[in-house]
Amino acid sequence: MDDGPAIARVVVDAALAGDLQACNIALARIAPAIKPQAERVSFDFDATAPISKRGLKAAER
Numbered sequence: 001m002d003d004g005p006a007i008a009r010v011v012v013d014a015a016l017a018g019d020l021q022a023c024n025i026a027l028a029r030i031a032p033a034i035k036p037q038a039e040r041v042s043f044d045f046d047a048t049a050p051i052s053k054r055g056l057k058a059a060e061r
Contacts, residue, residue, distance in 0.1 A: 014022035046054065 011022045011025055015026045
């Protein structure tokens with residue numbers, strides 16, 4: 001697509017002029033949102049313990 005740079009210039013110019021949608025498009029390409037990553041959590045689980053104790057055990061980690 002030969003029109004890419006021209007389209008990008010129009011979007012950037014619109015963003016600089018205050019167009020919030022154009023700003024959103026430009027920022028999404030310049031600095032994409034960081035996706036959260038979860039780490040595995042492990043803890044000893046005692047199924048015979050009361051629920052309140054199980055929650056406290058999990059929260060200790």
